[in-house]
Amino acid sequence: xxxxxxxxxxxxxxxxxxxxxxxxxxxxxxxxxxxxxxxxxxxxxxxxxxxxxxxxxxxxxxxxxxxxxxxxxxxxxxxxxxxxxxxxxxxxxxxxxxxxxxxxxxxxxxxxxxx
Amino acid sequence: xxxxxxxxxxxxxxxxxxxxxxxxxxxxxxxxxxxxxxxxxxxxxxxxxxxxxxxxxxxxxxxxxxxxxxxxxxxxxxxxxxxxxxxxxxxxxxxxxxxxxxxxxxxxxxxxxxx
DNA sequence: TGAATATATGAACAGCTGTTCATATATTAA
DNA sequence: TTAATATATGAACAGCTGTTCATATATTCA
Numbered sequence: 001x002x003x004x005x006x007x008x009x010x011x012x013x014x015x016x017x018x019x020x021x022x023x024x025x026x027x028x029x030x031x032x033x034x035x036x037x038x039x040x041x042x043x044x045x046x047x048x049x050x051x052x053x054x055x056x057x058x059x060x061x062x063x064x065x066x067x068x069x070x071x072x073x074x075x076x077x078x079x080x081x082x083x084x085x086x087x088x089x090x091x092x093x094x095x096x097x098x099x100x101x102x103x104x105x106x107x108x109x110x111x112x113x114x115x
Numbered sequence: 116x117x118x119x120x121x122x123x124x125x126x127x128x129x130x131x132x133x134x135x136x137x138x139x140x141x142x143x144x145x146x147x148x149x150x151x152x153x154x155x156x157x158x159x160x161x162x163x164x165x166x167x168x169x170x171x172x173x174x175x176x177x178x179x180x181x182x183x184x185x186x187x188x189x190x191x192x193x194x195x196x197x198x199x200x201x202x203x204x205x206x207x208x209x210x211x212x213x214x215x216x217x218x219x220x221x222x223x224x225x226x227x228x229x230x
Numbered sequence: 231t232g233a234a235t236a237t238a239t240g241a242a243c244a245g246c247t248g249t250t251c252a253t254a255t256a257t258t259a260a
Numbered sequence: 261t262t263a264a265t266a267t268a269t270g271a272a273c274a275g276c277t278g279t280t281c282a283t284a285t286a287t288t289c290a
Contacts, residue, residue, distance in 0.1 A: 007172055026161075042141050042144055043135055050134060057120075065250060090257095102221050186278075204286080204287045
């Protein structure tokens, strides 16, 4: 660990640090991004973006086990990225809100821009 | 692996699947979100959002080693989330573009909404 | 040139993630 | 109630991540 370089202005840095979201928010954000960091879960979101679906349908489209889909959905649900409703014997999942759509659209634009 | 539930309409699902971004884009998105999934890297972005900074300054603010900051920045740089310019002996990092700002702002709104 | 400062990189290790398998629970229909 | 369908959950294992330590490279200044 070494000391300040000449650019460092501790007082200014302190002020900038205060505008960084509190540790709890940062950790929650990290958890959200962490949930968005899996191919399978991203595909789930792009599918749900088009149509509310039950686990069966998702399992059919993605080529993973029912268990994997269910685990993935749980992760997304816990962070309120998707929500659930019951329809008879089916559990229907859907995108939670606008934020989620914006997040994945922004990211898609970003990666497509340099493709 | 079991078969279709009664809700499954293979033809419709096939169409929906086609609208999911191609595997390469999905993987790149996953990589971007993966980069955003660390407390340290998120803090870096919220700091750079306010002011372009050299590694020293970031090291000073966050409580991690210079090595950790540098590794974190490399990850962000490789995904074009931050960019670099040289200023004499300093390497100045800055947020790459609007997308990045929107991504972290969207996510912050999302987590703060339910706090 | 040599010393000091600023940054990058590689190795290595502890801890976390995503998948599958096996099984449990919940709902419907017979 | 029983069988069948739909979904959830726990264990376990392979693979990945982030940090630190040690060291290398690059730039400035004397």
